[in-house]
Amino acid sequence: MIISDTGVPERHIAVDKWGGETMLRLEDGWCSALDRETFMCTIYENRPWPCREFEMGSDECRAERAKGM
Template sequence: MSDLIPIEDISEINPDVTCSTCRANCCKLEVMLITETGVPERYIKTDKWGSEVMLRLDDGWCAALDRDTHMCSIYEVRPLICREFEMGSFECQEERND
């Protein structure tokens, strides 16, 4: 029970966290395409369950990540899940700490 995290800690955004000091850790997560945002076909893969996900390359990062700048090369048409992944959120900080 002591491992449980209080709800208020999970929903809190840490204002000190910024993507500019992160190597795009969240772009190594599996990203399912649940809406049509215009992601180019070359960055999409169909997984073994038949769902469309962002293709990840051998280095673990999403194929759409610019390896030099660590920025999203398709920012304007990025998937909904990427839009909703909040900088400074609990999930973000979990990825940064990994």
């Protein structure tokens, strides 16, 4: 869920059947704001709160990267 207004561009927002806003995921399951070559967020300064809580370089982050590589 996008909990607060951080300025996420509309093109990266999906709305669920209850009207909740989430980050758009593409057919491959990855966030639409993720650059597939660098694995860096293209909207880092405007990323939503859950993404801010996901610490870059943490064990959880490295595990997710390993799944997608």
